Amino acid sequence: MTDTIPHDQTHRFTFNNTDIRGQIVTLSQSYRDVLLQQTLPSVLLPILGEFISAVALLSETLKFDGTLTLQVRGDGNVPLIMAEATNTGHIRGILRTNQALSPNNTVPSNDVFDTSSLRSLVGSGVLTLTVDPTNGQRYQGIVPLEGDHLGDCLAHYFEQSEQLPTRIWLFANDTHCGGLMLQSLPAQQIKDLDEREQLWSTSAQLAGTLNQEELFSLSHEQVLYRLFNEFECHFFPARDITFKCSCSRQRSENAIVSLGREEAFQVLNTQQKISIDCQFCGKHYAFKKADIQTIFGDSDAALH
Structure with missing residues (x-):
């Protein structure tokens, strides 16, 4: 070749x-x-x-x-x-x-x-x-x-x-x-x-x-x-x-939204952050407490 x-x-x-x-x-x-x-x-x-x-x-x-x-x-x-x-x-x-x-x-x-x-x-x-x-x-x-x-x-x-x-x-x-x-x-x-x-x-x-x-x-x-x-x-x-991979932080946020607020906060309580890895390109996206609160529009909410 x-x-x-x-x-x-x-x-x-x-x-x-x-x-x-x-x-x-x-x-x-x-x-x-x-x-x-x-x-x-x-x-x-x-x-x-x-x-x-x-x-x-x-x-x-x-x-x-x-x-x-x-x-x-x-x-x-x-x-x-x-x-x-x-x-x-x-x-x-x-x-x-x-x-x-x-x-x-x-x-x-x-x-x-x-x-x-x-x-x-x-x-x-x-x-x-x-x-x-x-x-x-x-x-x-x-x-x-x-x-x-x-x-x-x-x-x-x-x-x-x-x-x-x-x-x-x-x-x-x-x-x-x-x-x-x-x-x-x-x-x-x-x-x-x-x-x-x-x-x-x-x-x-x-x-x-x-x-x-x-x-x-x-x-x-x-x-x-x-x-x-x-x-x-x-x-x-x-x-x-x-x-070219089409993954993005916004798409990862959408995936978290699809989990639902209650389940997302449960994962956060256990792991301190939500991690999403793209299977196609290996890019890593991490979401901490403030990120999750912002996603669900309750920045003043406390974790339970």
């Missing part, structure tokens, strides 16, 4: 005179910044990388202003994986292992994790896709754990919920992650069903030849030319992707 290849970008593209659109993303520094916040077995890094890649792809495909969250919760050795992306290109993510595997806060061994499928890692669980717009109503979709891998699950979701044939290929190692997405849109350019099916089948077969080395060592233009040189490809401007 070479540092001269631009990463941390996503590009939209279309094939001229067809109803097929695509998205390609590769992440390096932004992905490594996510991993710096985690202490994980090496075998799980690509799993988190796939979630980060997927949410970066989807954040460009689903038009919104706000935050897109892709999350799976289950009862297996990996009970939580979460990745977020904003419409401004900020990403963050976490992966949590079962606490029973980490006595004394040790890192679990690689060999306790079955990475053959997403379900084998998370167990019985549910995958959710949540759009939290800056203005407007929150939307959440339930993504069945259909197929062995995240890309299969998401493709199935789009086909079922939006009736858009979709294919997603995701790649990740311990330094880079990325992916490619194709979607067949409703008929506008081509009405003939046989011709549409042939174009879709051909493009999906060509995309399926993509490998990790190509994706991480070539520019997006080079990747698309190698894969789809028989198509006339229209390439849209890149969008930059960076790691």
Whole structure:
């Protein structure tokens, strides 16, 4: 791999005179910044990388202003994986292992994790896709754990919920992650069903030849030319992707408010302060007596 290849970008593209659109993303520094916040077995890094890649792809495909969250919760050795992306290109993510595997806060061994499928890692669980717009109503979709891998699950979701044939290929190692997405849109350019099916089948077969080395060592233009040189490809401007956590002291205050006044003061009586640590970036927020009293608007109140 070479540092001269631009990463941390996503590009939209279309094939001229067809109803097929695509998205390609590769992440390096932004992905490594996510991993710096985690202490994980090496075998799980690509799993988190796939979630980060997927949410970066989807954040460009689903038009919104706000935050897109892709999350799976289950009862297996990996009970939580979460990745977020904003419409401004900020990403963050976490992966949590079962606490029973980490006595004394040790890192679990690689060999306790079955990475053959997403379900084998998370167990019985549910995958959710949540759009939290800056203005407007929150939307959440339930993504069945259909197929062995995240890309299969998401493709199935789009086909079922939006009736858009979709294919997603995701790649990740311990330094880079990325992916490619194709979607067949409703008929506008081509009405003939046989011709549409042939174009879709051909493009999906060509995309399926993509490998990790190509994706991480070539520019997006080079990747698309190698894969789809028989198509006339229209390439849209890149969008930059960076790691940035959306945590803040105000959000931590909101979390305290959600506890309720009585419970917040009970915690304060026991611990002398309320501490909130961000799981995504490790930032620490501490609230003492005066802070809690101000939050609940009773600065003259006494602790009981």
